[in-house]
Amino acid sequence: MQKNRRALISPFLLAASALIVAGPLSAASAAEVTLNIASMNDPFGAAMTKLAPKVEAATGVAIKVDIMSYGELMTKTSADFIGDTGSYDIVTMDNVLTGQYATAGQVIDLKPWIEQDAAELDLDDVYPVVMNSLGGYGEMQVAFPFSGYANVLVYRTDLFEAAGLSAPTTMQELQAAAEKITDREKGQYGWVANGQKGPAVAQDWMQYNAQLGGSILDAEGKPAINSDANVESLTVYKAFFDKAAPPGAVDYDWGGREQAFRQGVAATMQTWSVGAAGYGDPAQSNVVDKFAVIKAPTGEGVEPKYGIGGWGLSINEDIAEDRQAAAWTVIKYLAGKEGQKELALLGAGGFVRKSTLADPELNAKYPFLPIIAESFEKGDGDYRPRIPEYPEIQDILGTAVNAVLAGDADPKAALDDAQARAEDLF
Amino acid sequence: MADAATQPKEAAAAAAASTHARPGLGQRLLGRFFPALFPPGEPLEAQRRLFLIALTAPVITYVLVFAVYPAIVGLSYSLWRYNLLRPHRTAFVGFDNYVKFFSDPAMQAALWNTAVFVVAAVILEFLLGFALALLLWRDRLFSRICLALLLVPVTVTPLATGLIFRALLTADYGPIGYWARILGISGERGFLGTPSTALATIVVMDVWQWTPLMALILLAGLKAIPATTLEAARVDGATALQRLTTIVVPLMVPSILLALLLRMIDASMVFDTIYVTTNGGPNNATNVLMIAAVKEGLEFFNIGTASTIATVMLALVGLMATVFFLLIGRYEKKVAP
Numbered sequence: 196m197q198k199n200r201r202a203l204i205s206p207f208l209l210a211a212s213a214l215i216v217a218g219p220l221s222a223a224s225a226a227e228v229t230l231n232i233a234s235m236n237d238p239f240g241a242a243m244t245k246l247a248p249k250v251e252a253a254t255g256v257a258i259k260v261d262i263m264s265y266g267e268l269m270t271k272t273s274a275d276f277i278g279d280t281g282s283y284d285i286v287t288m289d290n291v292l293t294g295q296y297a298t299a300g301q302v303i304d305l306k307p308w309i310e311q312d313a314a315e316l317d318l319d320d321v322y323p324v325v326m327n328s329l330g331g332y333g334e335m336q337v338a339f340p341f342s343g344y345a346n347v348l349v350y351r352t353d354l355f356e357a358a359g360l361s362a363p364t365t366m367q368e369l370q371a372a373a374e375k376i377t378d379r380e381k382g383q384y385g386w387v388a389n390g391q392k393g394p395a396v397a398q399d400w401m402q403y404n405a406q407l408g409g410s411i412l413d414a415e416g417k418p419a420i421n422s423d424a425n426v427e428s429l430t431v432y433k434a435f436f437d438k439a440a441p442p443g444a445v446d447y448d449w450g451g452r453e454q455a456f457r458q459g460v461a462a463t464m465q466t467w468s469v470g471a472a473g474y475g476d477p478a479q480s481n482v483v484d485k486f487a488v489i490k491a492p493t494g495e496g497v498e499p500k501y502g503i504g505g506w507g508l509s510i511n512e513d514i515a516e517d518r519q520a521a522a523w524t525v526i527k528y529l530a531g532k533e534g535q536k537e538l539a540l541l542g543a544g545g546f547v548r549k550s551t552l553a554d555p556e557l558n559a560k561y562p563f564l565p566i567i568a569e570s571f572e573k574g575d576g577d578y579r580p581r582i583p584e585y586p587e588i589q590d591i592l593g594t595a596v597n598a599v600l601a602g603d604a605d606p607k608a609a610l611d612d613a614q615a616r617a618e619d620l621f
Numbered sequence: 622m623a624d625a626a627t628q629p630k631e632a633a634a635a636a637a638a639s640t641h642a643r644p645g646l647g648q649r650l651l652g653r654f655f656p657a658l659f660p661p662g663e664p665l666e667a668q669r670r671l672f673l674i675a676l677t678a679p680v681i682t683y684v685l686v687f688a689v690y691p692a693i694v695g696l697s698y699s700l701w702r703y704n705l706l707r708p709h710r711t712a713f714v715g716f717d718n719y720v721k722f723f724s725d726p727a728m729q730a731a732l733w734n735t736a737v738f739v740v741a742a743v744i745l746e747f748l749l750g751f752a753l754a755l756l757l758w759r760d761r762l763f764s765r766i767c768l769a770l771l772l773v774p775v776t777v778t779p780l781a782t783g784l785i786f787r788a789l790l791t792a793d794y795g796p797i798g799y800w801a802r803i804l805g806i807s808g809e810r811g812f813l814g815t816p817s818t819a820l821a822t823i824v825v826m827d828v829w830q831w832t833p834l835m836a837l838i839l840l841a842g843l844k845a846i847p848a849t850t851l852e853a854a855r856v857d858g859a860t861a862l863q864r865l866t867t868i869v870v871p872l873m874v875p876s877i878l879l880a881l882l883l884r885m886i887d888a889s890m891v892f893d894t895i896y897v898t899t900n901g902g903p904n905n906a907t908n909v910l911m912i913a914a915v916k917e918g919l920e921f922f923n924i925g926t927a928s929t930i931a932t933v934m935l936a937l938v939g940l941m942a943t944v945f946f947l948l949i950g951r952y953e954k955k956v957a958p
Contacts, residue, residue: 266919266920269919269920270919273705273706273922277705277706277922295706298707299706299707382793390814391899391900391902392899392900392901392902392903392904393900393901393902395900441792441793442792442793442802442809442810442811442814443791443792443793443795443798443810443811443814444793445810445814445903446787446791446810446811446813446814446898446899446902446903448900451791455793458794460793460794583706583707586920586921587921590916590920590921594727594901594902594904594905597902597903597904598903598904598905600903601810601814601815601816601902601903601904601906602816603816603903603904603906604904
């Protein structure tokens, strides 16, 4: 009996042993190095995962992409940096955190490597504003641009046509059109934006604020939150909410805002270009063939500048030098011409290169690419101040703007209070 | 012949002597494996003391490592300006963090909202839970089925609860929120978007989720009341109300206090439902201490401020627990024979 049991178990033990031994050997034989990438849960995360075999074939380096929500990404990468654990080799960096990354010394300065491989990288092909705003900080380059987004306006062509309106080119035209289209009894609203307290409302308002001529910092880089221009823009933002937004928009974050447009509840919305492909997908949208993507309007008399955001790729300072070198090889591929086109074809939605935005195949697939290209030419990546204190400033603004929208404070008082709080940070 | 007064003392001494005459099995085993700590020649009383210390050591170690040490570290961090992302600016600031906490309107709102939320939610949950427990007291199949169904909300995570209520209450297309707005029951921006109703809505969500748990704890207390006592009262002519007020409630005081204490501690840590519905807004209408602590600690990595908030919360919970334990102690003294 004992002998029989042993005879039964032995093959399983042998098989398990073989698996244990063969597992690492087979992994090592495919690539010498496997890098861990901490990725935001934007479309590029899934695209990078799909592209991993090609990355390995092109660079000899295997990548493992850990896709996370924004909060999780921040917590995990910060814990990794602070604990010097080197768990992640490459980190996707939100461009607003450039200052924080640069001053905390958590990632390496890519400047020397970029200069060394300038020809290979074909830097002239990268939009200068994208190069700067997705990783540049003073003399440093703490991330290489990887997935750039432009702020664009999407609007319902059918509703505009029915109302006898043309596409808005200024903020005043947008406001007038949004109010005209709004019909509360029918549940049709002319406009939607984020209203929820915190980063959601802060980021959307900062966008409108810049387009209306406002600025969060003054020329010396100090807070100028309660400037006349900012108070005026917040007054306009509140008027949009009061007269043209769905009633619940004061509680909307990005998900709620997108849903309102895709469901057909709202006729216009400013958004990152990364989502534009989704409006034409019947599985995600009720407004297929009824929308257009155009450049974001600016206030009358304000020089047209278009908000730029997105993600860069950074290399963790705590990892060994050979892994840093391997990480740089991977970044060069992912941000290079070939990698960028492959990612775009996989639906990553972000762009950093002129050649990618001009690619005929991609233009056939995504007809709004010229709008992104034009926005990048006159882009503004600093309307959200990329300074180390950005997270706190964003929180302060997120509370102040939400208080105004909820009717708890008037714009001047709310921004005066925000200014006082922001000054304490410096 | 010994007098009557000395007889019990002698009996007690004899009983004690018999108890300590021979070390117990546990003591003997400890003496065998740890002879240095439990030498065979040691007086039995000393061995017994050491044995008891050995028994309680794991609990004491657990409490020291997982409760006392973190509390002390948290308290010490609260006296520093300490941000993980700006370590070069670390400095000892004494009670400055506390001064800022109590003078900051946002923190004042968080403190006030937490207190209002805890009191309102727990009182409502207690009243409804007690009513439910009374309804389900009789051990019938119907009661058991109802109890099982009532416990469904408890099994839903608070995060999911928040998302469900958010979808239901949104003023634009929520099945409840839309009609509430159209019929004028809620404000134009909906229950969660209106500062005057946002916190009350969060309270309702909490009541929906946790009333069944309160009912379950109270039902356990009800079941522990001897049926003979109630029957005797009924035979003596006591009405249902009289039985409730003079027998049921007094006998249930320990269960009631336990249920209230557990829920108050839990309610003071409310986070998930608020985080996914309002994120503390509109303005500061639903800002609570846990939201503020998580934001400071995990978004800004501002450990000094986060520790200050955590210490204030710890003090609040400690205060609540002390009051309840005093009440329980007083009750036990009152009912002790």
